Amino acid sequence: MTQGRPLLNRRLDGFGTTIFAEMSALAVRTGSINLGQGFPDTDGPEEVREAAVRALREGKGNQYPPGPGVPELRTAIADHQRRFHGLAVDPDTEVLVTAGATEAIAAAMLALLEPGDEVIAFEPFYDSYAACIAMAGAQRVPLTLRAPAFRPDLDELRSKITPRTRLLLLNTPHNPTGTVLTREELTAIAELAVAHDLLVVTDEVYEHLVFEGEHIPMASLPGMRERTVTISSAGKSFSYTGWKVGWVTAPAPLVTAVRTAKQYLTYVSAGPFQYAIAEALRLPDTYFDTFRADLRRKRDLLADGLRAAGFEVHRPQGTYFITTDISPFGETDALAFCRALPERHGVVAVPNSVFYDDPEAGRSLVRFTFCKRDEVLREAVGRLRRAAS
Template sequence: MSATAINSSTTLSLSQRATQTKESQIREASRYCAQFGAINLAQGLPDFAAPEALKQAAQDAIAADINQYADTWGLEALRVAIAAKLQRDNGIAVDPDTQVTVCCGATEGLNIALMSIIDPGDRVLIFEPFYENYIPNLATVGGIPEMLVLQPPQWEITAEMLEPYFQKGLKAVIVNTPANPTGKVWTRAELELLATFCDRYGVYVITDEIYEYILYEGEHVSMFSLPGMAERTIVVNGFSKTFCVTGWRLGYTVASEALTAAMRRIHDFLTICAPAPLQQAALVALSFGRDYYIQMAADYKRKRDLLYSALEAMGLSPVLPRGAYYIWTDSSALAEDADRAAFRLAQEAKVAAVPGNCFSNPKRQHVNGLRFCFAKKDSTLAAAIAQMQKFRL
């Protein structure tokens, strides 16, 4: 058939997953900064340097020509080091050969987890406010998000809250602890309660633990470590937040042999492998002693307290986070809707935050809440606080 014979009126269409996936409001909030000359407390993007030893290790690996494909599942020495870390810090014993997969960031880890267990129409429970990625991640596999709204300041769950969602029929639950954007740290009792429901109803758990070392109160408990949960839990973690290398896109998953085998098959044809020289450098990160983690958490706690006091004085009713490096606040004093509140704050106070719409049910008409990131230099926080002190609600 000649090109001229083709019906020019034929309409081309995008996939449902493409139309359901909207641009990131987090990145959009960062663009406010250029538009209004605002200080960026929106994106979870540290503006200070990664550890010198880690940067040097990456440079050394590149210079040593570690620049070709790595083992698809991850550098063997790195998988062994991750398994040792899991045993030491999480009380989890896994086989690095069959249960640990190094991937391109926790983002890929979450996607291959969902691709391995979710079919179109399967229901997945997430807890609102939730991390922005969960909705589009579910759209890519045709999963249906079931959103359970948690209330500040404790963001606690109860059996009465969980029961109707499990009775409806779930394939999986996504747990984020410490949580973005609220800073909620799931207690052992809450995780045990959730584990009981997952066991009773035959439900998988994907646990996003990227902020596990950024902890101020309580303890970090991995669902994988609870009795009976290792066969139905996928841990998603990475190096971005702990070691200030968000641009490296280096993460990993931990799961049973059967789940890992499924995720590895998808990972192989999705990205082949994580960046080889950066995997080599990550070995140095995992060799850091306990003092590194203690000092990092102490530094973030000091930054948290500085920003929390400023937001409180501003009248935004912040919720003190127990982990991660974000503060969730009320936004109603700025505007009726969070989107307009964030825009007003960036335009008038010259400080960018992420609107709560980003972390809420997309069908919700009016959303309250703002997320501020305090993973910034002291000078950046001081400048932002000075700007907010000038601003009057």
């Protein structure tokens, strides 16, 4: 190793992954309720799990599956896009199965960016965005969503587009703020993309977790089908986050480009689970409606409890995260607050500041997840309310 060379490229340091590990370790050490990391504490539909078991027993996917994904899943993804969004997608040329949405994002950035390109993304970022942009040698340009509304300033967005801007990276519903972009906002963004000939990569993993408003895929808007890479995954919609089944839908040339990069990441993954998710995507509307209603109820349970405990609560329109402000407690440092919270009150959360380029922008904001059992949420709220009384 060259003397003095850093072990970690600093462009990749300082984001959420390390704080998740720290908070999870604190939860274990203190016996705290972990509302920091966003994964359910119950499995998804039994019939989906049984479909995975059946695939294993029948030898489906136990060896390398096809590089683009098994045909059954690619067809199910295309059918899903038509069923829910009215989008016609060719399963043979316009669908790519990935190891979760995170790999899809990485492959898209590596495939579509050149060193020196600029990428505009909404801040606070999902933590992999900054790292993936950096790995591609590109430059992230944040457009900050500011409390309490967390809406994009479209004039500011317009001002950030330069001759070096190559791509817009959007996330709706947005993690961690829970913002769902409106048709008017998306239309204005689409018009900018067309006018400046920009590519758009949209992270839509929370597409079925919208509580207010509606999910509108960017690819469905005029002029966007040919320039949009749409990313989603099974983990959030079916509560099997450990299976890591994601996908890309886009015009064939863009899918080919993303696949070219993806083959050097995992090549293939999750063989038997692909067959199970193909069945999951065909579940009846009642599944998706009940799932969404259940999470809306959990959101309200936790939001009301946090407000009663003294937090300023920004009730999300989607996702399964709630952003709160700790200023009412006279606190201003969310990182210090979250590090102390497990010892003081037996609850774990994460500071939003780790999702910003400028930590000051989210300095007093803290994120909680509500994708947990009701009794867990009630106990967490009880602990926090007892501490506040």
